[in-house]
Amino acid sequence: YARVHGEVSREPAVWRCIESVHKECLEEVKYEKSDEGIAKITINRPDKRNAFTPRTVMEMSWCFTDARDDPRVGVIILTGEGPLAFCSGGDQSVRGKGGYVGEDNIPRLNVLDLQMQIRRLPKPVIAMVAGYAVGGGHILHMVCDLTIAADNAVFGQTGPKVGSFDAGYGSTHMARLVGQKKAREMWFLARLYDAQQALDMGLVNKVVPLQQLEQETLVWCREIMRNSPTALRLLKSALNAAEDGQAGIQQLGGDATLLFYMSEEGNEGRTSYLEKRPPDFSKFPRLP
Numbered sequence: 001y002a003r004v005h006g007e008v009s010r011e012p013a014v015w016r017c018i019e020s021v022h023k024e025c026l027e028e029v030k031y032e033k034s035d036e037g038i039a040k041i042t043i044n045r046p047d048k049r050n051a052f053t054p055r056t057v058m059e060m061s062w063c064f065t066d067a068r069d070d071p072r073v074g075v076i077i078l079t080g081e082g083p084l085a086f087c088s089g090g091d092q093s094v095r096g097k098g099g100y101v102g103e104d105n106i107p108r109l110n111v112l113d114l115q116m117q118i119r120r121l122p123k124p125v126i127a128m129v130a131g132y133a134v135g136g137g138h139i140l141h142m143v144c145d146l147t148i149a150a151d152n153a154v155f156g157q158t159g160p161k162v163g164s165f166d167a168g169y170g171s172t173h174m175a176r177l178v179g180q181k182k183a184r185e186m187w188f189l190a191r192l193y194d195a196q197q198a199l200d201m202g203l204v205n206k207v208v209p210l211q212q213l214e215q216e217t218l219v220w221c222r223e224i225m226r227n228s229p230t231a232l233r234l235l236k237s238a239l240n241a242a243e244d245g246q247a248g249i250q251q252l253g254g255d256a257t258l259l260f261y262m263s264e265e266g267n268e269g270r271t272s273y274l275e276k277r278p279p280d281f282s283k284f285p286r287l288p
């Protein structure tokens with residue numbers, strides 16, 4: 001196997017820091033890229049255990065959009081600054097009556113839009129979790145495609161203790177991951193679970209010592225980078241489609257259209273229209 005595929009490098013990545021995205025300065029998020037096609041988005045509020053404000057969520061969203069649009073990027077890591085937390089959910093100190101309140105005084109639950117963005121992003125997103133992934137932070141790791149956890153990681157929902165809940169992916173996708181009984185346990189009791197328990201219940205893909213967290217995550221990224229981007233894209237949208245109803249079919253359908261646009265048969269339709277002649281589809285086989 002190694003002879004055919006070669007060894008995967010375990011070297012550290014050389015990160016290039018990107019200070020601003022779409023002309024907006026990043027204040028609560030760090031954004032980095034490596035020349036090997038890996039992007040890393042880091043929630044940068046370690047004093048608050050990387051709790052997110054509406055601004056943090058907006059900044060993450062800009063970075064994810066940039067990573068999606070950059071054809072050199074093939075895989076994205078989402079993580080939190082420091083060893084103590086991936087993300088502790090919504091910042092309770094800015095929670096108002098209608099959601100989380102930013103500088104513009106508008107209450108928002110914009111993390112729900114971010115969950116959708118990660119889910120629909122046509123490239124693999126890997127959560128790299130050290131420390132707490134709780135509340136809305138736990139949901140962010142769940143909507144990522146894969147999760148690599150450090151052995152100090154702690155997972156769980158706190159909503160029923162702090163007067164909130166996520167009745168979207170936070171509940172339904174969790175039940176797909178861990179089963180209905182376990183999902184109800186996680187939400188109804190709001191207990192916290194260690195990394196090994198999370199691995200046992202299928203919440204994470206791998207647990208490694210904290211010191212090896214980024215190294216292991218990079219190995220997974222590098223293995224992914226070797227594989228066909230189109231195959232990965234179609235697999236992600238197919239796996240989503242089985243759960244996401246019409247929205248999932250729309251994503252998978254979009255991918256089918258993209259492939260068709262790239263084909264000679266698809267181009268014949270456009271070219272014939274532009275050349276003001278009837279299309280000639282006779283040369284394309286009607287395969288079984």
Ligand code: S0N
Nearest residue numbers: 047048049051088089090091092132135136158164165166
């Ligand atoms: C993470 C915990 C367990 C860490 O404990 P530890 O290590 O003992 O540290 P602390 O001393 O507690 O914390 C250090 C400092 O960080 C602040 N801080 C931590 N978490 C938050 C937070 N979420 N918001 C604001 N501040 C936070 C502490 O206050 C402390 O600061 P100082 O030293 O200045 O006091 C522990 O910290 C903990 O339990 N944190 C709270 C976890 C929590 O309940 N999070 C919110 C859960 N709810 C959501 O995330 C809602 C998500 C959401 O947006 C949403 C989505 C869909 C639908 C609805 C909603 C909705 O809004 O409800």
